[in-house]
Amino acid sequence: MALLLGATGIAIDRAHTVSLISAEQDQLRLQFFGLLGAIEWQDGTIDMGDRLKDPRFWQFRSGLYAQIRLRNGTPLWQSVSSETIPLPAPESTPRSGQELFSEARVDKEPFFVFQYHAIWETEDDREVPLLFSLYSSQSPLINERRKFQHQLSLWLGLVLTISLIVTALILYWGLRPLRELAIDLKLLERGDSTKLRPNYPRELQGITHNLNQLLDKERKQRERYRNTLADLAHSLKTPLAILKGSGAKDPATGEQIDRMDNIINYQLKRAVSSGKQNLSRRIHLRPLIERLCNTLAKVHRDKSPQFEITLDPSLVIAVDEQDAMEMFGNLLDNASKACTAAIAIHSHTIDGHTVICIDDDGPGISKEYREELLQRGSRGDQYGQGQGLGLAIVSDIIQSYDGEISFKDSRLGGVCAEIKLPR
Amino acid sequence: MRILLVEDESLLLEQLHRNFERAGYACDTAADGNEGLFLGQENPYDLAVVDLGLPGIDGISIIKQWRKEGRKFPVLILTARDRWQDKVEGLEAGADDYVAKPFQIEEVMARANALIRRSAGFASPQLQFGCITIDTGAKRALLNNTAVELTAYEYNALEYLAMRSGQVVSKTDLTEHLYDQDFDRDSNVIEVFIARLRKKIDPDNALKPISTLRGRGYRFELSETQH
Numbered sequence: 001m002a003l004l005l006g007a008t009g010i011a012i013d014r015a016h017t018v019s020l021i022s023a024e025q026d027q028l029r030l031q032f033f034g035l036l037g038a039i040e041w042q043d044g045t046i047d048m049g050d051r052l053k054d055p056r057f058w059q060f061r062s063g064l065y066a067q068i069r070l071r072n073g074t075p076l077w078q079s080v081s082s083e084t085i086p087l088p089a090p091e092s093t094p095r096s097g098q099e100l101f102s103e104a105r106v107d108k109e110p111f112f113v114f115q116y117h118a119i120w121e122t123e124d125d126r127e128v129p130l131l132f133s134l135y136s137s138q139s140p141l142i143n144e145r146r147k148f149q150h151q152l153s154l155w156l157g158l159v160l161t162i163s164l165i166v167t168a169l170i171l172y173w174g175l176r177p178l179r180e181l182a183i184d185l186k187l188l189e190r191g192d193s194t195k196l197r198p199n200y201p202r203e204l205q206g207i208t209h210n211l212n213q214l215l216d217k218e219r220k221q222r223e224r225y226r227n228t229l230a231d232l233a234h235s236l237k238t239p240l241a242i243l244k245g246s247g248a249k250d251p252a253t254g255e256q257i258d259r260m261d262n263i264i265n266y267q268l269k270r271a272v273s274s275g276k277q278n279l280s281r282r283i284h285l286r287p288l289i290e291r292l293c294n295t296l297a298k299v300h301r302d303k304s305p306q307f308e309i310t311l312d313p314s315l316v317i318a319v320d321e322q323d324a325m326e327m328f329g330n331l332l333d334n335a336s337k338a339c340t341a342a343i344a345i346h347s348h349t350i351d352g353h354t355v356i357c358i359d360d361d362g363p364g365i366s367k368e369y370r371e372e373l374l375q376r377g378s379r380g381d382q383y384g385q386g387q388g389l390g391l392a393i394v395s396d397i398i399q400s401y402d403g404e405i406s407f408k409d410s411r412l413g414g415v416c417a418e419i420k421l422p423r
Numbered sequence: 424m425r426i427l428l429v430e431d432e433s434l435l436l437e438q439l440h441r442n443f444e445r446a447g448y449a450c451d452t453a454a455d456g457n458e459g460l461f462l463g464q465e466n467p468y469d470l471a472v473v474d475l476g477l478p479g480i481d482g483i484s485i486i487k488q489w490r491k492e493g494r495k496f497p498v499l500i501l502t503a504r505d506r507w508q509d510k511v512e513g514l515e516a517g518a519d520d521y522v523a524k525p526f527q528i529e530e531v532m533a534r535a536n537a538l539i540r541r542s543a544g545f546a547s548p549q550l551q552f553g554c555i556t557i558d559t560g561a562k563r564a565l566l567n568n569t570a571v572e573l574t575a576y577e578y579n580a581l582e583y584l585a586m587r588s589g590q591v592v593s594k595t596d597l598t599e600h601l602y603d604q605d606f607d608r609d610s611n612v613i614e615v616f617i618a619r620l621r622k623k624i625d626p627d628n629a630l631k632p633i634s635t636l637r638g639r640g641y642r643f644e645l646s647e648t649q650h
Binding site: 330 | 432434435438439442476501503504505506507508509510511514515519520521523524525526527528537541546
């Protein structure tokens, strides 16, 4: 905008200068006509008498000078105002009957010069070529131009300031919905909301509506996908249950049924896991852990494990709810089976990661065996339930969120399952 | 013990029915959600085994409805949807335990047993009443550590009465929990059972663990010290 206004200023200044010069030229032309009308030719000399009306011709160094020469340059007359000033001989002269407007320096000052080449007919019918030269100082024009430039700069500056303020305000108000959209998208990205707000201006509603539809569609598709896989699991596992109950007395058949079940469990749970997504929803961990602990307290009622949950209620993790349920469900179930009486769930942050620890007071697992625990089909339990898939699935889910799982010695005496997830 | 089995897959339902019956349970069966819900509303079961994926009304809705109506019998859910989300929802709806498909029938029966025992307030599968021991896991009774020969119905009657030790159990109540819905409730078979049971667990008629309260029913009572 500043460049545009600068260019505008230059253009206006140029136009104004051209107009001033043109007006000056017209003025000098009029002066010339006045001069022409005032001449009286007397025996080869020129007499002006007091016929020149413009007082500047009579004022010494007034800035308006006139001179009449013969064609060979011999001066015939010069105004009183220029009597002590050496008027320069013109560098070029116009042809007969033509005028020439140019610039020259008179006494080191810039002047406009108007020349006219006239043929004067004397009373004895002789034709005398006369060169009229009028000199007008450029100082008034320069002053005028400076004043104009000053005014112009002032006004253009004002216009620029107002324009910038107006533009800033327009941008501020105009871009506000975009800023809100950016905040909304950030919330979506962090998983703090599930869709964009509906109250956007009409111009943005097309985008926000489509984006909401896209998110909704994606969510429903994911849900449909999960349900379809769950139905698939259901339709595969019920026949397996029948087979297991009827013909599976033969150990080989039973083993093959267990193998098929393991494959279904492992692959379907892997397929169902959402993994890390740009627009994943964040979940509050504590309520989820509390739900699982309440459930497990019911399942392991005979043992009645005591769950000590010391998680900040505001702790959130960027993991899909079902994946979190699967991860912590398996780990807490393992802890419930392994523990003697107590399980502790706590968290801390380290290097931009949230670390969640599940401690139990069970017999523990030897260090050499801990790595193997996360392998598919490996079983670390001595308590007899499950198929040895839980931890492999947990490990896969955690890895899909760029997280890590490890097993350490617990302060309670058993195992501490430590899950490290990016914040 | 009378249980309800709700499973839409007929072969699996038949297997469960056969195995539970063989173990001495009185079983009612339902092949869809509506029938299962109705039976649970109408009869006083000791346990219900409910599949979650059912036609009509799904398993979770049935359990919620029973709990809403005050049905307190324990519920074991069978689920092929092996997700924790489903297990948690099932248990939060009011179920007490779950078994994931495919399962060993023995596992289902062990869980069922444990639930029945827990619901009666016993932590251990061995119920000790003086010189009489009732092993709910093995479904047998011991008198002075010697196994007593009992038919399935006799054992069930003893277990039911023992689990309500000190309480009066009416004949109707006992009938309802020992037999399925097709049983003729006017017969005097209960009296015959009780008489035979008394002879078997108290051959000398010294302990008198089962007393008859005229017009009200039976009461099992035996202190730890009675030998």
